[in-house]
Amino acid sequence: MKLNVTDFLFAMSFALDAVEQEISGGKVQSGHGKRVAYMLMKMIQPLHLSVPEQVTYIGCAILHDNGLAEYIRGELELQYTQSSKLRLHVELGEKNMELLPFDIDIKDIILHHHENADGSGPLRLKGDEINEIAHLLHIADIVELACNFDGDIDLEFEKMKNMLEDCKNKMFSEKAVSLFEQNITKDDSLFMRDENFTMTRHLQNFS
Numbered sequence: 001m002k003l004n005v006t007d008f009l010f011a012m013s014f015a016l017d018a019v020e021q022e023i024s025g026g027k028v029q030s031g032h033g034k035r036v037a038y039m040l041m042k043m044i045q046p047l048h049l050s051v052p053e054q055v056t057y058i059g060c061a062i063l064h065d066n067g068l069a070e071y072i073r074g075e076l077e078l079q080y081t082q083s084s085k086l087r088l089h090v091e092l093g094e095k096n097m098e099l100l101p102f103d104i105d106i107k108d109i110i111l112h113h114h115e116n117a118d119g120s121g122p123l124r125l126k127g128d129e130i131n132e133i134a135h136l137l138h139i140a141d142i143v144e145l146a147c148n149f150d151g152d153i154d155l156e157f158e159k160m161k162n163m164l165e166d167c168k169n170k171m172f173s174e175k176a177v178s179l180f181e182q183n184i185t186k187d188d189s190l191f192m193r194d195e196n197f198t199m200t201r202h203l204q205n206f207s
Helices: 005-024 032-047 051-062 082-097 132-146 153-167 174-183 186-193 200-204
Strands: none
Touching (some): 005 051, 032 132
16 A cells, blocks of 8 residues: 555654644644645745755654653643753654655754753753754644634744844854744745645645
């Protein structure tokens, strides 16, 4: 049986969405993984990556929370602080990704995606110690969680810009902020709020 990679990625995305909705009691917006993937796709466009590299990194973004269900089981929640939960989350996610048949090197992308540029993340890495794609995945992840895509788009986009400037060289690297500001527009925010928003046709553009 031939596996359709796009179908597999989005089946996983829908499953992870369902898990996050259940865990958060509906506080996490539906479509988190695909919005993060869309923002990453936009940010990596100027990096002159090959098509296989782009598709692989978009796939990592879709699956970035793949370790979520394992570390939130009741017996684990009682054993870990918030910081160590994040560390366990990224370690489990990295281990799971090693099982997938990507031809492109994805080492450390999931492991580093909660690291802050100033070294205050769960692994205490900073600056160039952090995987470059993980820097971009981190900013997309945090922005998606912080912004209400169903709210007033002007206010939310302004909040997004202010957050980027406030967190530059703290949570986010200067390069990541620059790539976000140069490639994510208000029109993208409007596009991502659509309940029928899908990444499928964008991935098909790479085939």
